[in-house]
Amino acid sequence: MSALCLLADIGGTNTRVALSRSGKVLHGSVRHFPNAEYASLEPVLRRYIAETGSEPPVAVCLAMAGPVRDGVGTMTNLDWTLNTDTLAKATGARTVTLLNDLQAQGHALGHIPADALYPVIAGPPPRLDATQLVIGIGTGFNAAPVYSTANGRFVPPAETGHVTLPQRSDREVTLARFLERAHGFASVEDALSGRGLVALHEFACTEAGAPERPVLRGKEIMTAVAAGDPVAREAAAYFCRLVGAVAGDLALTMLPVGGIFLIGGMSRAMAPYFVEMGFIESLRDKGRFSGFMEQFSVTVVSDDDAALTGMALHLQSLLDLQ
Template sequence: MSYPANTLSLVADIGGTNTRCALADGPRVLQDTVRRYSNADFGGLETVLRQYLSDAGDVDPIAACVAVAGPVHNGVATLTNLNWAIDRDTLARATQAETVAILNDLQAQGHALADLDSSALRPVIERTDDTINFHAARLVVGVGTGFNATPVFDTAMGRFVPPSEAGHANLPIRTEQELRLCHYVSTAHGFPAVEDVVSGRGLERVYSFLGQEAGDPRDVRAQDIMAACAAGNDPRAREAVALFIRVLGTVCGNLSLIQLPFGGVYLVGGVARAMAPYLAEFGFADAFRDKGRFAGFMANFSVHVVEDDYAALSGCASHIQTLVSA
């Protein structure tokens, strides 16, 4: 299918393993244009984007916005789990777009929140008061290969989603077991960061920690731990998921007290979606609210899991449309 020149935007979500590209008409992603590429087949993002534009019929986009799994500083993005980097000049050259932008992948998720359909939101904790000010801050928490969190502000000047690297903060400790887990992570990695436990790789470390505690150390992949938890054939898998969820609840509660997201907390990412069926069973809400004299105050914050796998693409489309329209 051919598209008129300078009418659509190119949006892309670049992870450590795959890159997903699509075309967007204003803030709306055209679902039938979404394509996935294995990063291992390409030498850099520039070649991926050129391949996509060719596959899509030599599209000439008016704008391009990419979300990357890594920090963005001064317009330069470096992927955390892939030896790629990209800047605005390279993005403009690869796409021939007049307007370009680069976002951290969590920033893209934050830009998508206001446009998500309610059917894409899985409730975890409901607010006691369902009246929400449009300008109330929201908090998007990414749990996938890594961990990150950032506030989302809708202001009179537009939506603002600041960059963040929250996964590198210290791991919180509430119990003796969590203290031992902290020491275990420190021994292996030198610093007990949130991401060392609350992530896909972190779940594997939790499982290994429990094995060491039991005198039966074994390494198991995250997807196999989740499969065993669902099947109910490995008690350690269920214990690992339960410990993971309690730590996740504590971290989200801490971040909520810091950012005051009266507009809600939104869990995004593949691991968050995998954990969703177990959040209630394994005490996410109790850990979230366990804040002593502020326990009652925590009822001000709702929590949802975002089940839209294309939210980062939608966020890119929403963000770049505001730049084109400015």
């Protein structure tokens, strides 16, 4: 039997852990753990192994929301630092690899069930050698290109969420100044994330002359959007247009003729509103290159565990080389 592998997708809020063999996630092995209940990742993995009664894994692949360098990664929205040496001791695995979470998502493209793909801008089936782009919007924001090479799939790391938020109109400049009050710098993630939607709603309240309205959580805002609340819908429209603008900038940078894929909880929540709230127009609003932008398809991925699929495939490719 092929080697047993352990997978962990560490987000800002929850960690998903699973087992895999031969590049496939084992059915029924996925478990979710709330990060707030743990001081670090090691006890999460030990608990998972103990509760499942699984044999010690030969290899471990971890995907985290934060930058990774030389086997060490620091979470962006969580006070955890991951070290491959420490995690090898905690799990007993001889091979431990650490990825940025968007890298894991990139490795999953092409292996996601069709019923988990929601087209926003339809397009032809991508060529196998075409560059793709995965954009994650959830607790945080990030994006990464996906390249097919002679040596297999290559997904470089990135920290796209911390670049400057686009500011073209007077209102967008005003929004940036509003967001700067918290950190002194208006990044993409400050607007396009779970907490970003909360900030956009506060801004919409201020613009509507009602700054005293109670601060709503993300789910409450989306409920208000569905109910037709004008201020909540304005906040959602800000969100959709800004996602389009950022995705358009990234498309011109990466040229993902194989498609743009939006993943994460906020992408799924906004999927029903992208078309009506200006996402497509904003993505294509690039002056004399507006026509050029029409070639990029956009798809929302609803499979919340797609990163686990990507990690299983990536880990198996590493084991095949050993």
